[in-house]
Amino acid sequence: MRIGHFWFGRQGIPTLFLNGYPVTITYLQHATKHIFGKIRNMLLENIVKEWCFFTPMYFMRIRQFVFFAILLTIAFFVFTDAADAKLPFIVRTIYFQPTNAPDVPSVKIKSLMKQTQAFYRSEMERLDYGSKTFRLETDGNGEPIIHVVQGRRPSHVYTSYQAVEPDLPNHLKNKNNIHVFFMGGMQFVKPGALGVGFPFSGGACGGIVRTATLGEGFRLSVVAHELGHAFGLYHNLKKGNFLMGHGRTELDDYEARWLDKHHYFNSIHEINAVPKIVKVHQTEHVAIRTKGVNFQEKEGVRFRIDVSSRNALHQGQILRASDTAIVGWTKGNGTTILIDVLRSDVIRDRTAYLEVMDVQGNYIIHTIQFTLPKIPQPENDVETKEKDASVSPKKKLTAIWAKLKSI
Numbered sequence: 307m308r309i310g311h312f313w314f315g316r317q318g319i320p321t322l323f324l325n326g327y328p329v330t331i332t333y334l335q336h337a338t339k340h341i342f343g344k345i346r347n348m349l350l351e352n353i354v355k356e357w358c359f360f361t362p363m364y365f366m367r368i369r370q371f372v373f374f375a376i377l378l379t380i381a382f383f384v385f386t387d388a389a390d391a392k393l394p395f396i397v398r399t400i401y402f403q404p405t406n407a408p409d410v411p412s413v414k415i416k417s418l419m420k421q422t423q424a425f426y427r428s429e430m431e432r433l434d435y436g437s438k439t440f441r442l443e444t445d446g447n448g449e450p451i452i453h454v455v456q457g458r459r460p461s462h463v464y465t466s467y468q469a470v471e472p473d474l475p476n477h478l479k480n481k482n483n484i485h486v487f488f489m490g491g492m493q494f495v496k497p498g499a500l501g502v503g504f505p506f507s508g509g510a511c512g513g514i515v516r517t518a519t520l521g522e523g524f525r526l527s528v529v530a531h532e533l534g535h536a537f538g539l540y541h542n543l544k545k546g547n548f549l550m551g552h553g554r555t556e557l558d559d560y561e562a563r564w565l566d567k568h569h570y571f572n573s574i575h576e577i578n579a580v581p582k583i584v585k586v587h588q589t590e591h592v593a594i595r596t597k598g599v600n601f602q603e604k605e606g607v608r609f610r611i612d613v614s615s616r617n618a619l620h621q622g623q624i625l626r627a628s629d630t631a632i633v634g635w636t637k638g639n640g641t642t643i644l645i646d647v648l649r650s651d652v653i654r655d656r657t658a659y660l661e662v663m664d665v666q667g668n669y670i671i672h673t674i675q676f677t678l679p680k681i682p683q684p685e686n687d688v689e690t691k692e693k694d695a696s697v698s699p700k701k702k703l704t705a706i707w708a709k710l711k712s713i
C-alpha cells in the first residue's frame with residue numbers, strides 16, 4: 307500500500323491517497339473503529355480473566371492495567387464515535403468503455419462535470435440558498451477524477467445499469483455515492499434515451515447516472531438533468547425553462563429547497579434514521595383555488611400521510627408514476643404530510659410516489675396505491691344559483707368555496 311499525499315479537497319473533505327486512490331478520512335475512521343473495537347474486546351476479556359484470578363500480589367499491576375485500558379477505551383470511543391455513521395457522499399465520474407468504444411474523452415468529461423457543478427451552484431445562489439453545490443471527486447489540482455472501467459462486451463449490451471454492474475470493481479458499487487457513468491461508444495443509453503438517472507434512498511444515499519458520449523446526449527443539460535434524478539428530483543410540469551422540465555437552464559424553488567438539505571450539498575453529512583411512513587390515509591376531495599386575480603376553483607385530491615421521524619421533516623412531494631412528474635409538494639410540518647394535487651394531474655394514475663426528507667437530508671421514496679375520492683354533489687344546486695344571482699361573482703365564488711370547505 308502506497309500512502310500518498312494528504313490534502314483538503316475543494317469541498318473541505320480531508321482526503322488521503324492510498325495506492326493513488328483517494329480515501330476520505332471517514333473511511334479511515336471506520337477502519338480504525340473496527341480495529342480498536344477488536345482491541346477493546348481483547349482488553350475487556352483480559353480484565354475479566356485477571357479479576358477471576360485476583361490476588362493481592364497482582365493488585366498493583368492489575369490496577370494500573372485497568373486504569374490504562376479504561377483510558378485507552380474512552381479515548382477511542384470518543385474518537386471513533388464522532389465518526390460513526392458519517393459517509394463521504396461524493397459524486398464520482400466514470401468512463402465506461404465497452405470493447406468497441408473509443409478512448410476516454412477526458413477533456414470533455416472533466417469540463418461537463420465542472421460545468422454541472424457550477425450550474426447547480428449558480429442556481430442555488432440565484433434562488434437564495436447560498437453558493438452551494440454537490441461534492442465532486444477531484445484530484446489535488448481540483449480536476450475531476452475519471453475512473454476508467456473496461457467493459458467486457460460491446461456497447462449495445464449495456465442498455466441498463468444491471469448490465470453494467472457485473473463489470474464494475476467493488477469500490478464503484480457503493481450505494482452511498484453517486485456514480486456518473488459516461489457510456490463509451492453509445493448514442494443512446496437505452497432505446498430512445500440520451501441519459502438516465504435514479505437515486506438510492508431509504509438508508510442508502512447514492513444514485514446512478516448513465517449518459518451517452520456520442521451525439522446529442524453528450525452535453526451539460528443531459529448530465530445536469532440526470533444528476534438531478536440521482537439527487538431525488540423528478541420531472542417538473544410547470545411552464546418555463548426548467549432543467550427538470552422541458553427547459554435546460556433553471557431549477558425551480560422547491561427543487562433548490564430540496565437540495566438545500568441534501569447530503570451532497572452539505573458539509574454536515576451524517577446519516578441518521580430515515581423517516582418512516584406510519585399510515586397512508588384514503589385520499590379526500592378538496593377544492594383547490596388557483597392563484598392570481600382571476601382565481602378559479604378546481605377539483606383537487608388531498609394526500610394525507612402520517613410519518614414518524616427522528617428529525618423534523620423538511621419537505622414532502624408526490625410524483626405520479628406514469629411520467630415521474632411532481633404533482634404537489636409541501637414543507638415539513640409536524641408528523642403529517644398533507645399534499646393537495648389537481649385531480650386532472652392524477653386522473654390517469656393509480657400509483658404515486660411520496661418522497662419525504664428530514665432536515666438532516668435523509669429521505670425515503672414510498673410507493674402509494676390510491677383511488678380517486680368521490681366528488682361531493684351540491685345538494686340544492688338550483689336554489690343556490692338563484693339566491694346568489696344578486697351578489698357579485700367574487701362573493702358567489704367565496705360562497706361556493708365556503709360550502710365546499712364545509713362538506
Ligand SMILES: [Zn+2]
Nearest residue numbers: 531532535541
Ligand atoms: Zn428525466
